[in-house]
Amino acid sequence: MNYLITGGAGFLGTALCNRLARQGHTVRALDDCSNGDPSGLVSQVNFVKGDVNDKPLLWQLLQDIDCVYHLAALVSVPESSLFPSEYNRINVNGTVNLMEAIRDAKVRRIVFASSGAIYGQLDHVPYSESDEVKPGSPYAVSKLAAEYYVKQISADTGVEAVILRIFNAYGPGQRIPNSHPPIIVNYLKHALTNGSIVIHGDGMQTRDYVFVDDVVNALVTSATANGVDQHIINIGSGVETSVLELVRQVRDVTQRKPEEIFNPHKSGGTPRMAADISKAYEKLNYLPMTPLAAGLRLTMERDPRFKV
Ligand SMILES: NC(=O)c1ccc[n+]([C@@H]2O[C@H](COP(=O)([O-])OP(=O)(O)OC[C@H]3O[C@@H](n4cnc5c(N)ncnc54)[C@H](O)[C@@H]3O)[C@@H](O)[C@H]2O)c1
Numbered sequence: 001m002n003y004l005i006t007g008g009a010g011f012l013g014t015a016l017c018n019r020l021a022r023q024g025h026t027v028r029a030l031d032d033c034s035n036g037d038p039s040g041l042v043s044q045v046n047f048v049k050g051d052v053n054d055k056p057l058l059w060q061l062l063q064d065i066d067c068v069y070h071l072a073a074l075v076s077v078p079e080s081s082l083f084p085s086e087y088n089r090i091n092v093n094g095t096v097n098l099m100e101a102i103r104d105a106k107v108r109r110i111v112f113a114s115s116g117a118i119y120g121q122l123d124h125v126p127y128s129e130s131d132e133v134k135p136g137s138p139y140a141v142s143k144l145a146a147e148y149y150v151k152q153i154s155a156d157t158g159v160e161a162v163i164l165r166i167f168n169a170y171g172p173g174q175r176i177p178n179s180h181p182p183i184i185v186n187y188l189k190h191a192l193t194n195g196s197i198v199i200h201g202d203g204m205q206t207r208d209y210v211f212v213d214d215v216v217n218a219l220v221t222s223a224t225a226n227g228v229d230q231h232i233i234n235i236g237s238g239v240e241t242s243v244l245e246l247v248r249q250v251r252d253v254t255q256r257k258p259e260e261i262f263n264p265h266k267s268g269g270t271p272r273m274a275a276d277i278s279k280a281y282e283k284l285n286y287l288p289m290t291p292l293a294a295g296l297r298l299t300m301e302r303d304p305r306f307k308v
Pocket residue numbers: 006007008009010011012013030031032033034035036037050051052053070071072073074075090094113114115116143165166167168169170175
């Protein structure tokens with residue numbers, strides 16, 4: 001099949017492009033490189049630097065494409081509070097622009113990478129697709145608005161649409177920015193360099209950490225699965241892990257004893273989060289294959305930044 005992957009030089013995009021290319025598919029990747037790096041892409045991937053808001057470029061790239069994966073987005077929750085209009089411009093306008101181009105080019109299917117952040121703070125776990133949504137940041141609002149546009153424009157134009165609400169993905173290749181880095185790669189880095197690990201709040205807050213290979217499995221299946229048009233599907237591990245438990249596993253897997261610094265002044269955020277993944281199993285035959293300890297080990301093995 002022929003695929004276009006927006007955000008194809010990002011963390012999840014790179015893993016998806018490389019998997020599809022290795023399977024023998026034709027893969028075009030579009031990324032403006034604002035947070036991506038195409039050097040991780042295998043040579044079979046046809047990379048184009050550009051913006052999802054550039055419609056003439058999209059028309060060109062969408063020729064003969066069977067399925068679009070839309071991953072391009074700004075992805076930082078704290079940053080989105082500082083720059084909500086920019087998050088709206090890329091995550092919402094960019095999605096609407098892409099949907100118009102997909103309609104014009106008569107693409108068969110779009111798979112949209114949405115986020116578990118859309119649920120916000122609910123009073124129960126696990127979070128199911130039928131639960132209400134309470135987005136708690138401009139980032140989450142932008143992903144929810146984009147979901148609505150993907151559903152509406154695809155329904156109006158006969159394009160098939162699958163929306164995956166991905167929870168906390170982690171793995172090799174995930175970027176570690178200085179401010180607000182993703183927790184798992186940040187903890188691994190500090191543990192392996194004998195640094196200290198900062199725990200916001202009391203560390204009892206839970207998240208659903210899902211390994212990149214499992215997310216890619218779900219993305220790949222979503223392109224061809226039957227009976228998924230217009231469906232929203234959670235993708236997580238289905239396991240609720242506290243930050244304290246994560247720290248314990250990081251110590252185990254790295255065989256290091258980083259200093260643990262509690263920062264009670266900074267909230268740990270939503271107290272509990274975990275995905276109900278029963279619909280993913282039912283619709284995509286999705287079963288996460290990588291428990292956290294194995295995922296941490298694979299991250300260290302495959303990512304040269306963690307070589308000791
Ligand atoms: N990683 C996670 O835990 C997670 C969880 C839920 C949802 N998601 C979603 O999955 C997608 C990929 O996330 P990721 O973790 O790989 O993030 P990422 O930042 O590594 O990837 C996003 C890519 O989009 C590119 N991009 C940004 N603006 C662009 C634009 N205007 N035009 C073209 N490209 C642009 C960036 O350069 C980057 O390479 C995002 O849509 C994100 O919202 C990720």
